[in-house]
Amino acid sequence: MSDVLIVGAGPTGLAHALWLTAQGVKVRIIDRTAGPGTTSRAMAVQARTLELYRQLDLSDTVVTAGFQNRAMNIWARGKPRARVALQDIGTGLSLYPYILVYPQDLHEKTLVAKLASFGVEVERQTELVDFQDKGDHVEARLRRADGTEETASAAYLSACDGASSTVRKQLGIGFEGGTYRQVFYVADVELSGLENVGEAHVALDGSDFVAVLSYSSDGKARLIGTVQDERAEHPENLTFDDVGHEAISSVGIKVEKVNWFSHYRVHHRVADRFREGRVFLMGDAGHVHSPAGGQGMNTGILDAINLAWKLAEVIHERAPDCLLDTYVTERQAFARELVKTTDRIFSLITADGGLANMMRSYGVPWIARAVYKVGPARDILFKVVSQTALTYKDSALSEGNAGDVVGGERLPWVSVDGQDNFEPLPTIGWQVHVYGTAKEDVRAWCTRHGVALREFGWSPAHAKAGLRQDALYLLRPDTWVALADPAGSVVVLDSYFASRSYRPSANHGHDV
Structure with missing residues (x-):
């Protein structure tokens, strides 16, 4: 039995498979087509997507090819x-x-190749016929091109199967x-x-x-x-x-x-629900809108990454199931706002x-x-266009403020002497940033819990960016700020995890 069955191997499904596999989650990814797309379709790759691609050493490849x-x-x-x-x-x-x-057909091939380097192949010409949520797992009936069928079991099912989603329709989820x-x-x-x-x-x-x-x-x-x-x-x-x-x-x-x-x-359109039990919608299966601003594919990829780290935490028993509900609240709220924004722009252009x-x-x-x-x-x-303004300030995962930075925001990007604070970790996971000097008890806590601590010598560039000297910034595995504490307190840091029943520890996925 796989941990996650992913239906659909477009950019959203491929990104989901990559980030899950990189975090030690066993996936199967199926698609009814015979191969990656052969037409360019989505074109724009926004800055926030490229920033996250650094986690898997994909950014340079995509930028060079684009x-x-x-x-x-x-x-x-x-x-x-x-x-x-x-x-x-x-x-x-x-x-x-x-x-x-970067035309989508080339983009998909790049993601497929990266996934193959992790030992995962897309199962082509394989269609989801139907599925059942059994409470503790999902059973799915799959059909291959030759007509043979298989019943596959997975802990969770992720629907990345487009605007005409079979999964969404079977669940009876409205798409208003x-x-x-x-x-x-x-x-x-x-x-x-x-x-x-x-x-x-x-x-x-x-x-x-x-x-x-x-x-x-x-x-x-x-x-x-x-x-x-x-x-x-x-x-x-x-x-x-x-x-x-x-x-x-x-x-x-x-x-x-x-x-x-x-x-x-x-x-x-935006789906009424992004989650039904052990089944999740993302990408076009959950939201579609006008192409204004080149946001569609990037939004789907960010859906995929958002859910991936949360599934990994729950599957590895480091967090309770309610963590998965934050995928719904965070991404559905953004999808609704995006539809409103692109609708206004589209209406102006075409009136x-x-x-x-x-x-x-x-x-x-x-x-x-x-x-x-x-x-x-x-x-x-x-x-706004680059999606670096995307915040989760109202999320249950977001707490505190320090300097100009509020929990739920993307951390300001700062480069000092050619070194920037978005340099990725060897493996995806929680990390603590301190701009200045971290307290000894914070250092000890990070070592004990397997959380990366990154200290940056204080500089005027950090102050200009709105960071506070010696404050503590806890970053989620998808690099949004979870906690901002001006006092840099280990008590506040420990309380953040304890109050949510989370147990941070080193990731056991692929080195990238």
Whole structure:
């Protein structure tokens, strides 16, 4: 019997399998397809995802293979109206101050290869037929391509099987929301004539718009736009030639070759529940929204990592079952807020009428230029898009504050003399940070409980980042701040675990 059966081997399922395996959890991962995706689909890999990829030594691989879009250009009525240099607004906030474009098909292959290096293979052409939660384990009926069936047992089942999730439907979990009337198209193309090639572009031309995401320096790009007029009523026979080209032409680009084209309707939905007994929903199985901001895939990957460390703690009997409920409260709250945010942006981009056209043509570029000029606003823009602003302040796992840091936040990233405080541990686990000098009893406690203690010599950079000298910052295995204690007290640290019936100890997973 495996510890966790993962249904679906897209980026969410693969990340879940990786982080579970790295923490000593036995997994099976199945997928009905014959192989990884062959089309690019999701493109953007945000800074917070790359920061977490460092835990498994994946970041450098992904960054090297991907393409860094270091600026966003906004066009309206055929003219460039605003340019936001992303490295300018993100420098000092993260090691990755840009939007990394890495096509999903290549991304999936990278994750599959990493998982194989851990000794885990995706079981392809294997479909979940149905399952039963037996109270102390889950039994699942699996069907292979040749029609043979197997009953598999696992302690938990993780549903990463997409927006049409078999698992969610069988559980009868509601998926409330709606579908936008617009039809979207996506196309991977080779183009010429683009000013500032290798940067991201958004063109707003009346009711038509297109987003251009470059993923090479020689003209390969992803186009995302809407299908206009009566063509949207019967999209089943659409080709790239049928979609509106006004916005594309307004940027001055010429599409030389279309390598892949598809169309879809955009949904905005969040599942009523992310957990039912021993079964969990994540990624598109739990939430779908507009592609505004390139958040979808990254949100699914962060779902996967959030649940993985909690499952590992419970499976290894270091924490009670109620720890798993915090996955629901943390990630469902974020999914709902994300749907609201992307819905507002999407509605602005696609609204009809003269006032809406005027707002897109002049208001949006003006706002972008204004935000770029104001330091705090620039920081907020980068943090929101990069998901480094994501917090769990209302979580039962979050406690205290020290300096400007509150329990539930991401720790400020600080680099001093080329060394940064986000350097990963050899294995995933709890860690304590002290910027200054840790108390001797804190050192002894960390040694006794197998929790990594990291002391950083106090510097002005730490103060500037909002950290407090000699305070204690307890980081969860997914590196969000669990506890911030200004006194650096071992009593407060010990009480944090004792009050929640947690038993921290060294991880027994893979060295990465």
